[in-house]
Amino acid sequence: MTDSSYIEALKAGESAAVDRLYRENAARVLGWVIRLGGPRLDAEDVAQEVFIVALKTARRYRGDASVSSWLFGITRNVVSNARRRAALRGFMGLPEIPEPAAAGPRSDEALAIMRRRRRVQQALESLNRKQREVLVLVELEGRTAPEAAALLGVPTGTIHSRLHHARRAFAALATKRGLRAEVEGPGGGLALVFPLRGER
Amino acid sequence: MSQWPEEWREALSPTDAEVAAVSRPLASALSRDAAAATAPTGAEVARLVARRPVASPAGAARWRWAAGLAVAVALLMSVALWPRYDAPSVPVGEQVSLDGASLGPSIVVDGEADAVVLAASEDGTVVEILEGALTFDVDPGGRYRDLRVRAGAVEVQVTGTRFTVARWGDVAEVSVERGSVAVTAPGESLALTAGQRWRGSALIASLGAALPPSARARSAGEPDVPEVSDVPAVSAVSVVSAVSVELPPVAERSPLTERPPTQARSALDGALSSASRPASRPASRPASPRAASAVEVHATEALAEVAAVLEPAPPVPLTDAQKLEAALAWTPIQERLESGAVEELLLEVDAFLARWPSSPLAAEAGLARVELLADGPVAPAVEAAAAWLSLNPMDPRRHEVRFLLASLQLEGPGGCALALSAFEAVAGEASQAEAALAQAARSEAARCEAALASEGQGELDEEL
Numbered sequence: 001m002t003d004s005s006y007i008e009a010l011k012a013g014e015s016a017a018v019d020r021l022y023r024e025n026a027a028r029v030l031g032w033v034i035r036l037g038g039p040r041l042d043a044e045d046v047a048q049e050v051f052i053v054a055l056k057t058a059r060r061y062r063g064d065a066s067v068s069s070w071l072f073g074i075t076r077n078v079v080s081n082a083r084r085r086a087a088l089r090g091f092m093g094l095p096e097i098p099e100p101a102a103a104g105p106r107s108d109e110a111l112a113i114m115r116r117r118r119r120v121q122q123a124l125e126s127l128n129r130k131q132r133e134v135l136v137l138v139e140l141e142g143r144t145a146p147e148a149a150a151l152l153g154v155p156t157g158t159i160h161s162r163l164h165h166a167r168r169a170f171a172a173l174a175t176k177r178g179l180r181a182e183v184e185g186p187g188g189g190l191a192l193v194f195p196l197r198g199e200r
Numbered sequence: 201m202s203q204w205p206e207e208w209r210e211a212l213s214p215t216d217a218e219v220a221a222v223s224r225p226l227a228s229a230l231s232r233d234a235a236a237a238t239a240p241t242g243a244e245v246a247r248l249v250a251r252r253p254v255a256s257p258a259g260a261a262r263w264r265w266a267a268g269l270a271v272a273v274a275l276l277m278s279v280a281l282w283p284r285y286d287a288p289s290v291p292v293g294e295q296v297s298l299d300g301a302s303l304g305p306s307i308v309v310d311g312e313a314d315a316v317v318l319a320a321s322e323d324g325t326v327v328e329i330l331e332g333a334l335t336f337d338v339d340p341g342g343r344y345r346d347l348r349v350r351a352g353a354v355e356v357q358v359t360g361t362r363f364t365v366a367r368w369g370d371v372a373e374v375s376v377e378r379g380s381v382a383v384t385a386p387g388e389s390l391a392l393t394a395g396q397r398w399r400g401s402a403l404i405a406s407l408g409a410a411l412p413p414s415a416r417a418r419s420a421g422e423p424d425v426p427e428v429s430d431v432p433a434v435s436a437v438s439v440v441s442a443v444s445v446e447l448p449p450v451a452e453r454s455p456l457t458e459r460p461p462t463q464a465r466s467a468l469d470g471a472l473s474s475a476s477r478p479a480s481r482p483a484s485r486p487a488s489p490r491a492a493s494a495v496e497v498h499a500t501e502a503l504a505e506v507a508a509v510l511e512p513a514p515p516v517p518l519t520d521a522q523k524l525e526a527a528l529a530w531t532p533i534q535e536r537l538e539s540g541a542v543e544e545l546l547l548e549v550d551a552f553l554a555r556w557p558s559s560p561l562a563a564e565a566g567l568a569r570v571e572l573l574a575d576g577p578v579a580p581a582v583e584a585a586a587a588w589l590s591l592n593p594m595d596p597r598r599h600e601v602r603f604l605l606a607s608l609q610l611e612g613p614g615g616c617a618l619a620l621s622a623f624e625a626v627a628g629e630a631s632q633a634e635a636a637l638a639q640a641a642r643s644e645a646a647r648c649e650a651a652l653a654s655e656g657q658g659e660l661d662e663e664l
Binding site for chain 2: 019021023026030035044047048051057110113116117119121139141142160165174
């Protein structure tokens, strides 16, 4: 199935195209939700919402951007709304969204992964949305500045600027929370020696 | 506006090393460990993939939109095309001549009759035929087609058909041309289908209750008389019921323009004509001309002959609420029995008996009726007393009524020849509590025996 036929099949709601959309993008979307959404969201539910919105609005997808870029735009909006709802729930004193019941019994390894995830998520929460997005795309996903710029729809220079401030802010928070931050390299780039490795 | 010197711009531009440093992903523990810590696990991805929808929500959404739009259009069309109820041109609650009238969007009336449209609304139409024949054409699928047609005691229920209801005096006839109707008459209810005809008595006392007072006055043509006097001859209701005559299917519309001579009709006409003979017995209490007329209508012969032809209506058990309602209706009548005008009381008692024939108070009302008739001609009173005794053979007051019957017979043509046995029966059967009544009966019996003996001696002397 070519990309164009795949897009057309996706617009028509064919199950094969839907399967492919999920298979190729489930990990990516879920990663975005985990890193951008923070610890208070049920990542799987929000990721599912991303796909539902994508399938509902597929006919408006023109195909001039990659499916990944299209999904990232949807993820940004869905995560933003979910974070707003979670903040409202916290403000009104409603209980936090529980862990997904489907997770089942967890091993020590799984609990350790979840614990580490929470700490990174809490660290990312200290950044504003723009800085968090840049840091996630460039530092955690290894994308280049032009790739991040294409996904976020901003100039490359803006990526540089946001990334610079994101690193500074994250370094300050890491220091404040006892995480070691080191200045690495001649250009003054920040390198954080993440203590999680030592906790294993 | 000053121009930035080129050398300043160059001095402020980042070097390639600086750009590279900023652009270079952090080859550090952050990028490795943080990425690993926030990467979704395989189980999470698998669960997410498993939650993919089977059908495209976009397609379902389109179907939902289409279905919703179709439903909305259908609703709008139904509202726009829903037939409005047009109020009939004839006034409701007044006697009118219905000829080619239209009662709502689904009922067309044809024919000539004096009738009263008792109700005409979205909830249904009720027409009371006073005299004449009307053909109703009801659209089977039309709106507001619930129709009830009354002809005296006969009620026809229909939802979609063509039929004719006629009333000539106290005879009602229903003829069905299309569809079916349910006919309810005193003592029976039946269903008529196309081609069938039913004929029976229309005698009722409920007309007064069915019509509004103004309509009753107008329908009777006597606007100045009291309402109760407008009730037509109702005394026969207690013994007259409808009779159904199964006729062969009619091929065409029933000719209802002539009064049908039925067996019941003939019997009733003959009885009523014989009952209209002047009474020979002077009344002990002066009766008005209206009272005399009312008493004549309640003639004994009419009741006897009609009762012989027609089967009595089976008693219908009353509910407690109906019993209470009957008691409330009887109380004001009872209170005026000693002081009210005879003819009005008689009509009210008859109306009560017609309305509540199976009430526990019916025996008391019947007894009151006998006593009221006793002030008029002998024959009606005798027949009423006999009828009461036949209806209430075990009533505690039976000896009292039997004594009254004997007293009436004593004054009639039969005289002591008829009354003697009755007096003797009362004297022999009366209980100890009725000692005075028994003594009076014995006294009357002795007087009759003496009279009969004297008559016999006189006749013997004449023969000799």
